[in-house]
Amino acid sequence: MEIEVLTGILLLCILVSFALGAPVGLALGGIAMAVGYSTWGEGIFNIVPSTFESTLFSFVLLAIPLYIYMGQLLTRSGIGDAMFNASQLIIGRVRGSLAISVVGVCSMIGAMVGIIGAGIMTSGSIALKPMLQRGYDKRLALGVIMAGGGLGILIPPSVPMIMFAATTQNSVGRMFMAALVPAVVTIFMLVAYIVVSCKLNPERAPLGTGQEATMTQKEKMRTLRDGLFSVLLIFAVLGSIISGMATPTESGAIGVVGAVLLAFFFKRFRFGMFRAAGMETAMLVSVAMWIIMGATLFSNFHLLMGVQDMVAGFTEDLGLPPLGVIIVLQLIMLLLGFIIDEFIIVLMCAPLFTPIVVELGYDPIWFGILMILNIEIAVQTPPYGFALFYLKGIAPPGVTMLDIYKSVTPFVLIKLSVLILCMLFPEAVMWLPNKVMG
Amino acid sequence: MITATLKAYCASVNHVVAFIGQSVSYVMPMLAFVVAFEVFARYFLNKPTVWAYDLSLFMAGYIAALGGAYAQQKKAHINVDILYIAVSANSKRVFNLLSSSLAIFFMVVVILICTEKFNEAVEFNYRRFSEWSPPMHHFWMMLIVAASLMILQFSSDMLEDLYHLITGRNLIERAEETDADGN
Amino acid sequence: AAEHNWRFANLYTRGTAFGEVYGNLAKNIEEMSGGRIKVKMMYAGEGVDTRGILGAVKSGLITMGATFQPMNAGEMPAGIVEVGLPGGTADVGKLSVLFHEKGFDKVLSDAYGSQGLVWLDPYIQPPVYLLTKKPINSVEDFKGLKLRAPGAYGKFVRNLGASPVSLTWSEIYTGLATGVIDGSIGSNLIDHRDGNHVEVAKYMYRLPLAGAQVLPVFVNQKAWNKLPKDLKAIVKAATAVHAREQMTKSRLWESEAIADMESKGMKWSPVPSDADKAVWSKAGESLWDEYASQDKYSKQLIEILKKQ
Ligand code: NA
Ligand code: NA
Numbered sequence: 001m002e003i004e005v006l007t008g009i010l011l012l013c014i015l016v017s018f019a020l021g022a023p024v025g026l027a028l029g030g031i032a033m034a035v036g037y038s039t040w041g042e043g044i045f046n047i048v049p050s051t052f053e054s055t056l057f058s059f060v061l062l063a064i065p066l067y068i069y070m071g072q073l074l075t076r077s078g079i080g081d082a083m084f085n086a087s088q089l090i091i092g093r094v095r096g097s098l099a100i101s102v103v104g105v106c107s108m109i110g111a112m113v114g115i116i117g118a119g120i121m122t123s124g125s126i127a128l129k130p131m132l133q134r135g136y137d138k139r140l141a142l143g144v145i146m147a148g149g150g151l152g153i154l155i156p157p158s159v160p161m162i163m164f165a166a167t168t169q170n171s172v173g174r175m176f177m178a179a180l181v182p183a184v185v186t187i188f189m190l191v192a193y194i195v196v197s198c199k200l201n202p203e204r205a206p207l208g209t210g211q212e213a214t215m216t217q218k219e220k221m222r223t224l225r226d227g228l229f230s231v232l233l234i235f236a237v238l239g240s241i242i243s244g245m246a247t248p249t250e251s252g253a254i255g256v257v258g259a260v261l262l263a264f265f266f267k268r269f270r271f272g273m274f275r276a277a278g279m280e281t282a283m284l285v286s287v288a289m290w291i292i293m294g295a296t297l298f299s300n301f302h303l304l305m306g307v308q309d310m311v312a313g314f315t316e317d318l319g320l321p322p323l324g325v326i327i328v329l330q331l332i333m334l335l336l337g338f339i340i341d342e343f344i345i346v347l348m349c350a351p352l353f354t355p356i357v358v359e360l361g362y363d364p365i366w367f368g369i370l371m372i373l374n375i376e377i378a379v380q381t382p383p384y385g386f387a388l389f390y391l392k393g394i395a396p397p398g399v400t401m402l403d404i405y406k407s408v409t410p411f412v413l414i415k416l417s418v419l420i421l422c423m424l425f426p427e428a429v430m431w432l433p434n435k436v437m438g
Numbered sequence: 439m440i441t442a443t444l445k446a447y448c449a450s451v452n453h454v455v456a457f458i459g460q461s462v463s464y465v466m467p468m469l470a471f472v473v474a475f476e477v478f479a480r481y482f483l484n485k486p487t488v489w490a491y492d493l494s495l496f497m498a499g500y501i502a503a504l505g506g507a508y509a510q511q512k513k514a515h516i517n518v519d520i521l522y523i524a525v526s527a528n529s530k531r532v533f534n535l536l537s538s539s540l541a542i543f544f545m546v547v548v549i550l551i552c553t554e555k556f557n558e559a560v561e562f563n564y565r566r567f568s569e570w571s572p573p574m575h576h577f578w579m580m581l582i583v584a585a586s587l588m589i590l591q592f593s594s595d596m597l598e599d600l601y602h603l604i605t606g607r608n609l610i611e612r613a614e615e616t617d618a619d620g621n
Numbered sequence: 622a623a624e625h626n627w628r629f630a631n632l633y634t635r636g637t638a639f640g641e642v643y644g645n646l647a648k649n650i651e652e653m654s655g656g657r658i659k660v661k662m663m664y665a666g667e668g669v670d671t672r673g674i675l676g677a678v679k680s681g682l683i684t685m686g687a688t689f690q691p692m693n694a695g696e697m698p699a700g701i702v703e704v705g706l707p708g709g710t711a712d713v714g715k716l717s718v719l720f721h722e723k724g725f726d727k728v729l730s731d732a733y734g735s736q737g738l739v740w741l742d743p744y745i746q747p748p749v750y751l752l753t754k755k756p757i758n759s760v761e762d763f764k765g766l767k768l769r770a771p772g773a774y775g776k777f778v779r780n781l782g783a784s785p786v787s788l789t790w791s792e793i794y795t796g797l798a799t800g801v802i803d804g805s806i807g808s809n810l811i812d813h814r815d816g817n818h819v820e821v822a823k824y825m826y827r828l829p830l831a832g833a834q835v836l837p838v839f840v841n842q843k844a845w846n847k848l849p850k851d852l853k854a855i856v857k858a859a860t861a862v863h864a865r866e867q868m869t870k871s872r873l874w875e876s877e878a879i880a881d882m883e884s885k886g887m888k889w890s891p892v893p894s895d896a897d898k899a900v901w902s903k904a905g906e907s908l909w910d911e912y913a914s915q916d917k918y919s920k921q922l923i924e925i926l927k928k929q
Contacts, residue, residue, distance in 0.1 A: 021522030021530070022537030023515035026588075030544035045547050046680035049555045050673025052548075052581060056499035057672075059491065059789040062473070065498050069470055114791075157795045165817055167634045172794045172817045244800025246477045247792045253473035274467070282463035285498070286505030287514050294544075304628065304668035304682075306661065308635070347666035351636030389516045401518045480801075484765055484784060488775075491787035558679075562736065565695030567672075568787060569775045574695065 001039050003310045010035060010302065011339070014384065024389055025294030032301040044301065051297045059249060060159055061292070063118040065285045066252025071125030072277040073259035077268045079230045084130040086227025089220060096198030096205040098134060099144050102127040103190050106148025108234050110155040112241060114248050116379055117288055117390050119152025120145065124394030137204035138399065140197070142407035146391050147190055147414065150376045154183045157248050160375060163346045164368045168354040177433035178365050182373065182422050189414045226266060233258045287393045299340040308348050315356060322360040326423065329353045330374050337378020341386055345375055365433065366426045373419040380408050444597055448610055451594040452511060455587055459508020462501050469497040488570040500580055507587035510595070531599040538592045548585040552578045623659035625848065627684035632671045635664040637815065638874050643687055646863040653855045679737050684844045687836060689808055691772050699732040699918035704834050706912065707777040708905025711748055711832035713868065723925050732918035738839040742860045744867050746836055747875040748829035749774065752813055753804030754797065754822045757890040760897045769793055769805035773908060774830055780904035797821040806830060814878040819887045826890050828901050
């Protein structure tokens with residue numbers, strides 16, 4: 001079967017199974033196996049062991065359980081909420097200030113983790129409940145988590161950036177430096193959006209509805225103290241990475257130990273809480289990993305059938321002006337984000353596209369940053385995006401996929417405008433690495 | 439009589455799946471401890487272990503795979519519920535039957551192929567490639583168990599849906615769902 | 622249409638120099654067979670994880686594979702001896718004799734055959750080197766260093782007093798930058814260049830951990846049996862041509878990689894003394910008996926090595 005036809009059939013199957021409300025990971029795996037059986041025969045089933053083994057033995061993905069667990073322990077012991085309560089005691093009079101604090105916390109989490117899943121699920125564990133409890137608009141709250149959690153791959157360390165640098169033989173250090181300006185611009189635009197949107201629609205971010213409104217002086221002191229310690233814990237985790245004590249993945253475990261110690265220290269440790277945090281984490285990990293396993297199976301099947309050759313074919317002789325080529329390459333990546341995950345996009349597109357871009361006279365590092373920005377957008381664009389699924393996993397039961405789809409629109413537009421800025425002004429990306437690294 | 443048998447089947451499946459799903463969550467603190475211990479051993483004792491790396495991956499794999507059936511029982515698996523929430527209860531049941539069949543087919547494939555892999559791992563004594571080199575056979579057996587649990591859970595859910603479609607009554611009456619917190 | 626449709630998976634990513642060499646092998650087989658065998662090339666991460674290639678070829682999902690055997694030490698222990706034990710020779714001539722005249726080829730054919738694989742010509746690649754953050758002035762300096770060195774190489778550096786650390790590939794760069802590890806081995810010098818590790822660790826040790834590395838190319842037994850005699854001969858001939866291409870080119874690429882890294886600030890640790898060299902070889906040789914005791918094919922290979 002032609003790869004174009006097969007791709008069409010696979011897409012159709014995805015849409016049908018999504019419409020039926022099938023579990024995403026199991027449906028993707030089932031579709032790959034069923035379509036594979038009818039085009040290839042039972043030999044295709046042998047794709048399962050290598051896919052499951054490589055997914056479950058990926059040390060980088062271990063960040064997902066460890067960081068979610070840290071987030072769950074912080075939330076359930078009340079220490080995480082204290083962080084936001086404390087921020088509300090200080091800047092609570094500014095409308096939307098809680099969402100702004102959340103962006104700050106997400107940025108710090110982004111500086112710890114290198115993959116999207118860990119970024120979104122950790123930020124969601126810690127910061128979603130406080131916003132919803134205070135009556136924040138559901139869409140604003142979800143969108144902030146999605147946008148903030150996605151910073152995990154834009155703020156160094158970043159696994160996709162390391163993969164890009166390695167597959168195209170570029171400097172990881174320059175890549176990390178180059179990402180900083182776009183990251184800061186993104187954070188700034190997120191904050192600006194929150195401020196403006198809350199000014200225009202005050203009901204999106206109610207004031208004075210949190211616990212701090214009725215607190216006694218003693219409770220306030222306690223909240224400030226707990227809040228300070230939970231921020232210190234986050235800094236300690238960051239410090240363990242920067243000081244070379246632990247890798248970004250391992251530092252999640254340091255966060256877990258720190259959260260347990262803090263809970264004991266503040267006499268908030270309860271066995272029931274500890275058990276519930278473990279249970280919730282195990283459930284979220286299972287949900288995330290079955291999606292990753294099914295989706296990887298699906299993309300592995302698609303790759304074995306030759307989707308990469310189809311992509312390579314698209315890019316031959318585009319006959320467009322340079323900027324046109326850049327735009328087409330990015331559109332391809334955004335479309336690929338419809339069916340495959342962040343790592344595969346880099347592994348497949350970096351070596352295919354980068355030589356074309358360099359040939360046109362552009363800097364490969366700049367293109368690498370565009371690629372990361374595209375991936376960030378692709379994984380949160382409906383209908384199929386890992387970030388959307390992770391967020392649904394972490395969201396409370398009443399949140400539907402439609403809520404999530406609707407919540408992302410303004411934030412995707414923000415990321416899109418950062419992308420366009422970086423595309424039009426390469427100096428903004430290249431200025432810092434050129435200045436620091438020559 | 440038939441109803442009682444069906445009820446007993448669903449209840450025991452739900453019980454077994456819940457027991458395993460909850461038990462596996464106790465591995466979570468152990469996983470964090472193993473990783474933290476490795477950091478401690480390497481940074482403070484300057485003596486990295488040979489086992490923490492593989493052991494932590496095995497633990498995470500067990501949690502992820504074995505928890506799948508329990509996640510289905512709790513309806514925690516992610517779906518795109520746009521059309522799904524707009525249709526009638528009976529249409530939902532029909533949708534469930536279709537998507538459950540697909541999931542069961544997938545899990546049957548997993549069981550068949552992992553059984554081959556298990557036999558191979560036993561025959562050739564397959565191990566991880568690390569210095570510690572722990573055996574791999576239990577990992578494939580675990581996946582067989584995880585997929586079987588998933589099939590049991592889906593079959594029980596399908597029975598409930600079918601029963602309701604045929605008789606118009608619930609096979610099992612459920613109290614309001616509560617989460618692990620009890621809230 | 623082709624009489625035989627093959628998929629060939631290799632361990633390198635698309636666009637890398639070594640990946641291209643394997644791509645050329647695929648093309649050679651197609652051309653030399655006059656299109657009767659069609660070979661679809663799969664690069665790293667395209668459908669099968671690099672660690673899963675061996676298993677995928679055994680099961681027939683992939684017809685032909687090229688891997689780095691230390692990754693499969695738990696499934697094919699003899700592959701560790703095949704790739705070259707620490708302390709082994711780097712002399713290409715000697716290696717060729719070892720594989721083609723002294724009997725390595727027969728033992729490896731049996732070892733791979735026992736798992737349903739046909740072992741083709743060996744591919745000789747540049748040796749494994751160690752990159753560290755601080756210069757190594759004498760072997761004493763290895764004491765207490767935390768080095769990312771998997772499997773056999775881990776045991777080797779432990780014999781020198783260092784601590785082997787398990788770290789996944791994508792964490793090496795950050796691990797070196799922050800100091801989680803003091804050094805790392807790469808599968809060859811080109812690998813060090815591609816990982817940009819020189820940005821965060823400048824010193825290359827002069828002695829390779831193992832001699833030249835030998836990488837296998839193997840085919841699923843059932844697919845092989847379907848080939849008529851003439852096509853079998855063609856695949857073998859194409860593989861032999863490719864083995865030579867690999868050897869000449871890898872020399873060139875290795876020197877390019879060194880020049881590249883030197884321009885980015887890579888420095889060599891001082892030339893080791895004779896005493897250091899002796900300690901270094903001894904650290905490697907003590908592993909031989911350990912490996913020989915673990916697997917019957919490894920034992921046969923090591924007996925051949927010792928007879929040399
Ligand atoms: Na990050
Ligand atoms: Na998408």
